[in-house]
Amino acid sequence: MTARNIDGNALAAKVREEIAQRAAELTARGVQPCLAVILVGEDPASAVYVRNKVSACEKAGFRSLKFTYAPDVDPQEVFDRIAELNADDTVHGILVQLPLPKQFDADKVLEAISPEKDVDGFHAENFGLLLQGRKSFYPCTPWGVMKMLDSENVELKGAEAVVIGRSNIVGKPMAVMLLSRGATVTVCHSQTKDLAFHTKRADIVVAAVGRAKFLKGDMIKPGAVVIDVGINRGEDGKLCGDVDFDSAREVASLITPVPGGVGPMTITMLLANTVESAQRVLDAK
Numbered sequence: 001m002t003a004r005n006i007d008g009n010a011l012a013a014k015v016r017e018e019i020a021q022r023a024a025e026l027t028a029r030g031v032q033p034c035l036a037v038i039l040v041g042e043d044p045a046s047a048v049y050v051r052n053k054v055s056a057c058e059k060a061g062f063r064s065l066k067f068t069y070a071p072d073v074d075p076q077e078v079f080d081r082i083a084e085l086n087a088d089d090t091v092h093g094i095l096v097q098l099p100l101p102k103q104f105d106a107d108k109v110l111e112a113i114s115p116e117k118d119v120d121g122f123h124a125e126n127f128g129l130l131l132q133g134r135k136s137f138y139p140c141t142p143w144g145v146m147k148m149l150d151s152e153n154v155e156l157k158g159a160e161a162v163v164i165g166r167s168n169i170v171g172k173p174m175a176v177m178l179l180s181r182g183a184t185v186t187v188c189h190s191q192t193k194d195l196a197f198h199t200k201r202a203d204i205v206v207a208a209v210g211r212a213k214f215l216k217g218d219m220i221k222p223g224a225v226v227i228d229v230g231i232n233r234g235e236d237g238k239l240c241g242d243v244d245f246d247s248a249r250e251v252a253s254l255i256t257p258v259p260g261g262v263g264p265m266t267i268t269m270l271l272a273n274t275v276e277s278a279q280r281v282l283d284a285k
């Protein structure tokens with residue numbers, strides 16, 4: 001079997017069109033969606049992601065604000081900026097690009113963002129709501145994965161799903177989202193004794209560990225759906241995922257490539273959360 005790719009770029013383009021339409025309607029009613037992005041430090045990948053977020057906002061008809069800080073900035077300056085943006089009624093979404101430099105306590109920074117403007121879905125309040133199956137802002141990457149699975153009509157009810165990775169921003173929320181849709185979910189991580197035992201039983205595998213090409217074809221059940229959240233540099237210097245694409249595609253039925261898979265959906269769902277936040281402001285008027 002050779003797997004079919006789930007094309008993240010194509011799905012992202014379709015969803016972004018719908019978001020742009022919604023943004024135009026909100027703007028016509030006096031609420032133009034606005035995202036504020038905070039970038040601290042000089043990490044080149046973060047700078048690219050932030051640039052892409054600002055450009056995605058422009059294309060969708062959003063207003064965007066960008067604040068950049070030197071790597072050695074006093075964290076208080078960033079907290080002051082967040083407080084100012086929390087109080088600004090014209091701003092609907094605030095995000096702080098991760099990772100942050102060492103002098104920052106990332107949890108404290110994320111908790112400083114008002115939950116009503118936490119369009120990354122990283123605030124503990126939003127995560128708690130997600131756990132309880134209540135309305136919140138969902139973290140963008142796992143939500144993008146759910147959109148990809150739905151776009152292919154992948155049956156989630158009763159499916160055996162294995163999530164590899166237990167980070168707060170991908171692994172844990174991914175497991176909760178799959179669970180809430182009726183999958184039987186196993187979360188594997190660095191202490192898991194026999195990873196292949198779990199992955200070989202899975203109808204759906206989501207790899208989010210940050211280790212280049214580590215999930216091989218012989219660890220996958222024939223016909224499984226394989227979702228690759230990793231973004232790594234391979235030994236050849238090229239961008240690659242956590243999945244060894246060449247061997248995995250010979251076994252899986254559906255697979256996401258890297259690049260062009262989950263990545264483009266992350267920024268798309270950020271736009272979706274921001275437009276939703278603006279909608280809530282309009283509805284409350």
Ligand SMILES: Nc1nc2c(c(=O)[nH]1)N[C@@H](CN(C=O)c1ccc(C(=O)N[C@@H](CCC(=O)O)C(=O)O)cc1)CN2
Binds near residue numbers: 049141267
């Ligand atoms: N505040 C946040 N920080 C970080 C997040 C996040 O969701 N919020 N996620 C990642 C980085 N990230 C967005 O910020 C992100 C990563 C990758 C992509 C993407 O489109 N990747 C492309 C390849 C891009 C390339 O050539 O390098 C792809 O996979 O096709 C978008 C967003 C960590 N920080």
